[in-house]
Amino acid sequence: MIITHQEMMCNDIYPLVVSLSNLSGDRRAQGIFSCEREYKMENTAILVDGAFFIKRARSIFGVKSPKELADLLYQHCHKHLSSSKGKTKNHLYRIFFYDCPPLSKKVFHPFLQKQIDLSKSSNSKWRLELHEELKRVRKTALRLGHVDDINVTWAIRYDKIKALCSHKINWNQLTEEDFSMNVKQKGVDMRIGIDITSLALKKQVTQIILISGDSDFVPAAKFARREGIDFILDPMWAPIKPDLYEHIDGLRSTFPNPNKNTPVP
Numbered sequence: 001m002i003i004t005h006q007e008m009m010c011n012d013i014y015p016l017v018v019s020l021s022n023l024s025g026d027r028r029a030q031g032i033f034s035c036e037r038e039y040k041m042e043n044t045a046i047l048v049d050g051a052f053f054i055k056r057a058r059s060i061f062g063v064k065s066p067k068e069l070a071d072l073l074y075q076h077c078h079k080h081l082s083s084s085k086g087k088t089k090n091h092l093y094r095i096f097f098y099d100c101p102p103l104s105k106k107v108f109h110p111f112l113q114k115q116i117d118l119s120k121s122s123n124s125k126w127r128l129e130l131h132e133e134l135k136r137v138r139k140t141a142l143r144l145g146h147v148d149d150i151n152v153t154w155a156i157r158y159d160k161i162k163a164l165c166s167h168k169i170n171w172n173q174l175t176e177e178d179f180s181m182n183v184k185q186k187g188v189d190m191r192i193g194i195d196i197t198s199l200a201l202k203k204q205v206t207q208i209i210l211i212s213g214d215s216d217f218v219p220a221a222k223f224a225r226r227e228g229i230d231f232i233l234d235p236m237w238a239p240i241k242p243d244l245y246e247h248i249d250g251l252r253s254t255f256p257n258p259n260k261n262t263p264v265p
Helices: 005-012 025-030 050-061 066-079 122-135 158-165 188-201 218-226 242-247
Strands: 043-049 091-099 106-109 114-117 140-144 153-156 179-182 207-211 230-234
Touching: 043 050, 043 066, 043 188, 050 066, 050 091, 066 091, 066 122, 091 122, 091 188, 122 140, 140 188, 153 158, 188 207, 188 218, 218 230, 218 242
Parallel strands: 043 091, 043 207, 091 140, 207 230
Antiparallel strands: 106 114, 153 179
8 A cells, every 4th residue: 555645644634534435546556545634623622711711891891781791702712623724523511600699798898997788889780790601501500619707808909009218299189999809809719720620531632722820720721731632722812920831732812902903813
C-alpha cells in the first residue's frame, strides 16, 4: 500500500480517514487512499465566576436588567461552541454559574451613622432577580456559596482617600457614594475547583471554558489538563498575570472588547 507524503501530513492534526468507496479505480489499483479531515466535536462545560462576570459585564455592556444580562451570558457562552471562524460547532454540556446570595441583614453605615437593611437595597433585589432568571436559562446550573456576614468592612474610594491626604478635600465633602461595603464570598472557589475535578475524573466533558480572571483556579486547571481536558480561559478582556498562560490551553474572549468598542468575531 502506498500513501503519499501529502496525504500523511493531514494526519498531524486530524485522524486519517480511509474511504475505499470514494477512490477512483486507478487510485485503488495503486493502493493510494484518500485522506479527509475529520473534526472531533468537543463536549464543552462553561464555568462562570459570577461576581467577576457581573463586574466585567457592567464595564462592557453598561447597566442591564437581570433578564438582559442572563440573555447576554447565554448568547456569549454559545459563541464559545463555535470556532473563531465559525466553521466548527461543539456540544454544550452545561453552563455553571457560581455566585452568592446578597446579604440580607442590617449593618451599620459609617457615613449615615445608622443601621441600613441590605435586604431592601436595589443591589440585593437585582442580584436575586438575576439568580431567578438564570434558573430559567436552558442548560444552566446555579451554584451558590455564601457571604461572610460577620466580617463586614467599609472602604472609601481610593481617589477620595488621595484627595483627603493631600488636603484637597475635607471629611465634610464626602458623600454616601464614596463609601463601599466589602464582603467576602465563601465556598465559590471551592465549588469551581470541585466541579472542574469532577468533570475531568468522570470524563463528562472534553473541554472546559472558565470565565474568570482569578488565579485561584490554577491547581484545578492543572489537574484537568493532566486528565486530557482542553482548558480555555475567558477573562472578558481583563488583563491576566503572565504566568497563567502556562496553566491553560488557550485564551479566548467572546465578549466585546471594551477597549475597542468592537464585537469579537
